Amino acid sequence: MRKMALDCVYKLSKLDDRVIFVGSDLGPGVLDKMKTEFPDRFFMEGVSEQYIVGMAAGLAMEGFIPYVNTIATFLTRRCYEQVAVDLCIHDLPVRLIANGGGGVYAPLGPTHLAIEDIAIMRALPNMAVVAPCDADEMNRLMMSTLEWPHPIYIRLGKGGDKIVSEEKNGFELGKSIKMRTGIDGLFITTGVMTQLALETADILKKDGVDVGVLHVHTIKPFDHAGVIAAMKDVRAVVTVEEHIVNGGLGSAVLESCSELNPELLPKISRIGIPDKFATEYGSQNSLLKHWGITSSTLVGAMMKKLGGAS
């Protein structure tokens, strides 16, 4: 997914000379093709996220569209005031490409785990927050970013994820995608958790439980209408995210229902990272298991809400 995001920056840089890439001391060879063909618009800066966000704001004030890339925790926690003041108060078209949303960097420990990035980014006025489910969707998202006039936070999963998105569904920022229909229940998901939900829906189907999957790639601006409409026809809703349960997708769904359709609230159950920093290393999958984000917990939560065995 990361490779696709960066390949897209190169493609965009060929299409539009407003496109600029800014990295903070990334790995060797990153975007070499862009660096060779458009050296003036390729910036590999030092380990200095406060500066690079301000710098990107300055470039955007003069009409450029900077794509800024580094590890998600550094692009959110380290420079939160710069993101808030320089990008969001000025409402500038800067794109933050954040590597390693959720448990991707499991072996590296809690300093590198972006567990609350969605919550803190979506708290900022003017900021859009997007978490694609696979590389193909990343491609569609990235190619749609040129004309969005506001800042965008783009959350990346790990590389090599299974492709589950479909070209025919297209991509529109702020519009959720019905990936699977089901008459009994609904998983509402974002990022690569959409893949887990689709797998789990297959498992439930074998047991005669028909569950749909609504992929909310854009957590902000939130697709209130699409989410509410999808929830109305089912008896149970489980939100699934590789993010702390406080303030992420599940919270956005609860807020939306609370404001618009409070009668839907009892249907909802949330699955996400518990409210604590990770205490284990291992792999992304082992952390997900440790956090209780697995097919079996999804099945359990869905069945409980449907009134069956859990």
Add this chain to the structure above:
Amino acid sequence: MAFDDRSKLLRRYVIDAMRGGGRGHLGSSMSMVEILRVLYDSVLKFDPQNPQAVDRDRFILSKGHGCLALYAILADRGFFPVSELESFCRPTSRLGGHPERGKVPGVEASTGALGHGVPIGVGIALALRLQKSSSRVFVLTGDGEINEGSNWEALMAAAKHKLTNLTVMVDYNKLQSYGRTVDVLDLEPLVDKFKSFGFVTHEVDGHDVSALETIMEKLPFAESAPSAIICHTIKGKGFPFAEGNPEWHHKSGMTEADIQQMYDCLA
């Protein structure tokens, strides 16, 4: 050094705004009146009728809390009416306690949170160079402000990119909110610090108009490095009760007597 009429007039405008708002950063504004006066009278290219003209020079007041002095010079140069200064900090005024881009004509960046002006200025300078523009970028920081590490990240980058179109100026009034900079966080040797970060750096008396004009005429100081000017100033300059007194960094709940006392200093 006695003020000439122009320095007195600009200070009077600052007091007009403080009277209207009943508050303001007096000390922080009065130390930079001459710096802004020379920039706007002799150095910067701008058109008050077209504040967004592409060929303008960009000035960023990074120490946004000094905005009273910026509002004074912008009003004086015709970006908005002088009479508007009295609306300072009122609910629907354009002139808030920190300057905002998009609200105040002539303000390039919303500042107030410290340590943002230099990084943004570096980005603008890079953009202008990419566009082959001859416009220049000036950033004025405070001295307490450069306690913030983001400034030093950006200074290193400005030198790396050899931004000859960027000038960073420091209003070095030696006082920050709590007290003397030498006690809170000593910046010395400041000139050497800037030099070691790759800036060709000069010092000047920040209240000496002709010295400021002379040094700024020499910009850029080098053909392949950014420029810095350390301006030695006095916080609250022109107001004996406020000069060097951290109590006057910011004042609120000002009375008519306070205001009159300030006008009297300029008589």
